[in-house]
Amino acid sequence: MPHRYKVREIAQQSGLSEATVDRVLHRRPGVRENTRAEVEQAIADLDKQRAQLRLNGRRYLIDVVMQTPHRFSDAFRAAIEAELPAFAPAMVRARFHLWESGPTDQMVEVLHGLRGSHGVVLKAQDAPDVVEAIDGLVEAGIPVVTYATDVPTSSRCGYVGIDNHGAGLTAAYLMRQWLGSTPSDVLITLSRTVFRGEGEREVGFRTALRGSGRTIVEVSDSDGIDATNERLVLEALEQNPAVSAVYSVGGGNTATVAAFDRLGRACQVFIAHDLDADNRRLLREGRISAVLHNDLRADARLGMRLILQERGALPAEPTRPAPIQVVTPYNLPL
Incomplete structure (x- = not known):
């Protein structure tokens, strides 16, 4: 050949x-x-030179569609905007469709309403209507990349983010090491059970903690919003006095800390996800033990690259789940 x-x-x-x-x-x-x-x-x-020739003078419009708390969408938006110049000589622009909570219908309506898009980076519920909306976009020639939480039965062209099941296993490993023989049940907080990534983290965590003798108390459907999360966590703590450790899958950690404070309860171990502004502050203050994090700029770059690959503008490259970084107060990046 x-x-x-x-x-x-x-x-x-x-x-x-x-x-x-x-x-x-x-x-x-x-x-x-x-x-x-x-x-x-x-x-x-x-190969690089050929790709640059294909990109030269081309214009691409990428839509970022996410239902997630503002603290996360703000961080990811900054990552996307920082990476846009990396695709020169092409001109890549981004439109952002970001909101904190709402029904699946709202997500489907936004996806159906996209016009003039060259690709979509999507954080969405794993629901049949969302699958159908993704498939419709792909059939119309608009590639879709799922981010942070997958919709695997859709025709999306790729998933970007960490291995969520592995993240849950990692959180349970750290929890067991730090709690040791200390008697404590564990609170796990999720934003919504319809997000597949959160479910995979929970399954990994429960699997690795099985046999420890610790009860896992679940709080969900807060959308990661502080006011809602604080109320739900407060109720769970009042009903479960043996809880003194937290695995936060879906965020709202400032509210969870506040709920412990309101009851005068100590939290022995607190493991969270994503190095947003709230978690940075809580790490510095010693209110959470560790954050499982991955490089958002690398995620943003890969998501946009997969879209351009699907459009034939860049050569295909193998991808793998983003590595999980365990961030403590002592290795907190600037």
């Missing part, structure tokens, strides 16, 4: 002779490893 570049092109790019390049491409013996590496680097450089 002929190579996508002529031997002469690769030779010019690498500074090697055409005969040497030909030997490398046909995997003939007698070629040093560093020579093979030079040829591979030359091909990678040619």
